[in-house]
Amino acid sequence: MPKCIQNSLSDQVYTMLKDQILSGQLKGGMKIPEESLAEQFGVSRTPIREAIRRLAEYGLVTIKPRSHAVVSIISPQEADDIAKVRVSLEQLAIDSIDEESYAEHVKELSRYAADCQYAMGIGDRATVFEQDSLFHLALVKASRNSALISICERLDAKIQQLRIAQNLPEDELSYYLGQHAQMMSMLKNGEKEACKHMLYEHITHDLTSHLDKDNA
């Protein structure tokens, strides 16, 4: 059972549903009727509705008005689109980081990168993806741009869903993780432009293509 920091039932249900979607337990296209979820969680339909609606704002579920909600399906086109946006946003983050604090941030990033590598070593993909998300979010947070951070956190949910659906081959994922170290070293040396270009390769390679027809 996942951790639930907040105490309203709405929040708890939201967190649990999100986890179920991002872990692949609830797959793209699956119906999620309010009543059966209410039974499953042992609460009334009200907090379920609020959770579903919040998930819909994040694009994780799609609500068909007066009918039912389903877990969203990500098209290959959408994956490409998200990759392009992510490159822009994270490049902005790199540009925004105060040069004096490069070392400090690299230190934090390296922790996440190490956790990624470790999880990769023991074949724990879920943790790889989780720590990779934290790596990228840490990069974004280093910008101290609140609007940027909030957009990237929102986008991250969609990216995690995409990750689960695409099922990247092991060798590619491994190659991809190696780029973390390269980017960090560039950042530490103040090679901002090189780092931004590597980020472009990194994200484009990771998120584009490799997507099943219907996220099943």
Place this chain on the structure above:
Amino acid sequence: MPKCIQNSLSDQVYTMLKDQILSGQLKGGMKIPEESLAEQFGVSRTPIREAIRRLAEYGLVTIKPRSHAVVSIISPQEADDIAKVRVSLEQLAIDSIDEESYAEHVKELSRYAADCQYAMGIGDRATVFEQDSLFHLALVKASRNSALISICERLDAKIQQLRIAQNLPEDELSYYLGQHAQMMSMLKNGEKEACKHMLYEHITHDLTSHLDKDNA
């Protein structure tokens, strides 16, 4: 009374509340208790709650758990942050536009720009802001990047709220509107980089500073 395309009460209330906030009728910091809104709109609290929660996802209202919701206040720092993100996203849009369709898109853009100028002429600021939003959204839509479009539409709500709060002096607003024509001409001539740079000036100048202490 604003137009309400969708038919659920939730959607109608959402649209009306959003309009009231973006028109400045509901100012930053004002409490919005569910029950009084329910009376005002003649519906139960349920659709009101859903509308408020949606507005919270867009950052237009802030929910204090178990207490009340208030119309969000935008800090000058937040305005700067939003401006930076907007520049990145719209520059990506420009980069994504298919070069063969420049002329076609410029044609659409010029309509919005003209409406802006006309509204400015008769001193109708609300319409100026509305049409300016449509101008920028049209630019974004020309990219055909669905993720980009959805993020920019979301951000637009916040930008409109910012516009109302900042109360830009007339001469600056006028100067700002003039840049639309310049950008369009650059785009038509395929001067992408120049256009992107002008966009940077345009947005930075428009959204930064000029903000009252507490959006009152």
Place this chain on the structure above:
DNA sequence: GCATTGTGTACTGTATACAATATTGATACC
């Protein structure tokens, strides 16, 4: 066989009721 209509079911959308918590104002105390 295929399209079309009708009926029943499942599910959502909204209203209402109640429980739980934050806020406000008054009162007592230092």
Place this chain on the structure above:
DNA sequence: GGTATCAATATTGTATACAGTACACAATGC
């Protein structure tokens, strides 16, 4: 006079009930 305490009130959070709509599937006609 200022601060702390407590009760009354206002407001949210959740459960439940009911109305209305969409969908699936059977029945009918061609």
